[in-house]
Amino acid sequence: MPLATTASIVAAAPAGVCAFNIITLEHAEAVALAAERTGTPVILQVSENAVRFHLGRLRPIADAARAVAAAASVPVALHLDHVTDDGLLHEAADAGFSSVMYDASREPYEMNVARTRAAADWAHGCGLWLEAELGEVGGKDGAHAPGVRTDPGEAAAFVAATGVDALAVAVGSSHAMTTREARLDHDLIAALREALAVPLVLHGSSGVPDDELRRAVAAGMKKINIGTALNIAFTAAIEGSAYRGADPRPRLTAARDRMAEAAAHLLATVSGVAHECRTAS
Numbered sequence: 001m002p003l004a005t006t007a008s009i010v011a012a013a014p015a016g017v018c019a020f021n022i023i024t025l026e027h028a029e030a031v032a033l034a035a036e037r038t039g040t041p042v043i044l045q046v047s048e049n050a051v052r053f054h055l056g057r058l059r060p061i062a063d064a065a066r067a068v069a070a071a072a073s074v075p076v077a078l079h080l081d082h083v084t085d086d087g088l089l090h091e092a093a094d095a096g097f098s099s100v101m102y103d104a105s106r107e108p109y110e111m112n113v114a115r116t117r118a119a120a121d122w123a124h125g126c127g128l129w130l131e132a133e134l135g136e137v138g139g140k141d142g143a144h145a146p147g148v149r150t151d152p153g154e155a156a157a158f159v160a161a162t163g164v165d166a167l168a169v170a171v172g173s174s175h176a177m178t179t180r181e182a183r184l185d186h187d188l189i190a191a192l193r194e195a196l197a198v199p200l201v202l203h204g205s206s207g208v209p210d211d212e213l214r215r216a217v218a219a220g221m222k223k224i225n226i227g228t229a230l231n232i233a234f235t236a237a238i239e240g241s242a243y244r245g246a247d248p249r250p251r252l253t254a255a256r257d258r259m260a261e262a263a264a265h266l267l268a269t270v271s272g273v274a275h276e277c278r279t280a281s
Contacts, residue, residue, distance in 0.1 A: 001070065001072055001074065003070055003078065004076055005077050005098035005099070006079050006129050007099065007129040007165065009041045009042075010199050012041070013041070013222070015217050015272045016216075016217035016223070017041065018042055018043070018226060018263070018267050018270050018271070019043035019079060020043070020226050020227065020230060020263060021046070021226070021230070022046060022050070022061075023053060025064050025068070026234070026256040027230055027234070027259060028044055028065045028068040028069075029260075030256045030263055031230075031263050032068050032069065032071070032072045034259075034267055035072060035074045035076065035267060037264050038264050038268055040267045040268075041074055041075040042075075042076055042263075043077045043099075044065045044068070044069060044079070045078075045079045045081040045101075046061055046065060046079075046080055048083050048084060048085060048088060051088060058080075058088065058091050059091075062078065062095040062096055065078055065096075066078060066095075077098050077099070078096055078098060079098070079101065079131075080092045080095075080097045080101070081100075081225070083100055083101060083103060084103050084106075089102060089123075092126075093126040098127075098129060099128055099129035099130065099131065099165075100129075101130075101132070101168065101201075102115075102116055102119040102120075102132055104116050105132075105133040105134065109158075113162055116130075116164060117161065119132075120163045120165075124163070129166070130166075131164065131165065131166040131167070131168060131201055131223075132164045132166075133167070133169075134150050134167060134168075134169065148170045149170050149188060150169040152191045152196075155196055159198055166199040167200060167201060168200075168202075168225075169189075169201070171184050171192070171216075184202075184208065184215070184216050186215050186216065189216055189220050190219045190220055200221050200223075201223040201225060202216055203225045204225070205226045205229075205266075206226050206228035206232075207228070210269045213269050213270055214272075217270060217272075224270045229262050230259045232262075233255070233258040233259045234255045234258065234259055237251070237255040237258040238254070241254050
């Protein structure tokens, strides 16, 4: 199937859309398998941190993700996530990404506006959809402090000043959570949905329980970002494997299968489709 765009997947979704951060080829394959099993469009995300892991080179992982997306039987889009480096931003279009999350949230508000406005102008000139962040989602070092919340009035002003196409907001989730204990501010989500004409994005969704995710989507969250949940599944499968040979494929197969199960469950939860998890053959 031809590569989809993030904008088209988000616009067409009757409920929420899952966007999974991938690190390896096995991550991408697992997400595509899960999307095919559930019949659900999906977004593959490559973060700036993942690019750094791949020796600072975007194209190898981008090319692999694009090939996986093109081979899928459901719409799959590519998104470049948490970009702080303008040089990396400017590689996005040629590498096959239809959208970018530009993250200047650590900057003071006025600088965040100025940098994000410039990024949005560049992105729109290249036909890309641009997401930004306001309210610093927790779970990262530095200015990303847990407990911060996005103010609806400030968010409306930020969107108007920057021209972004989607906004990641702080409503109680936190990056890199390994337990699903986060409780979201659903009244705030509803207020943000009322104040903004652009899709709302929930970062740090791996730590949010299923019922909270469903409520968040019902309240107005549209794009649900997930990363750590895949990594937990990957690591558990590798560490729990009984295989002791030198060939890495048995362990990687188990890891891919476990990630596909986790992704399918989350796709079903967020999109509202019925799904019975099963292991790939």
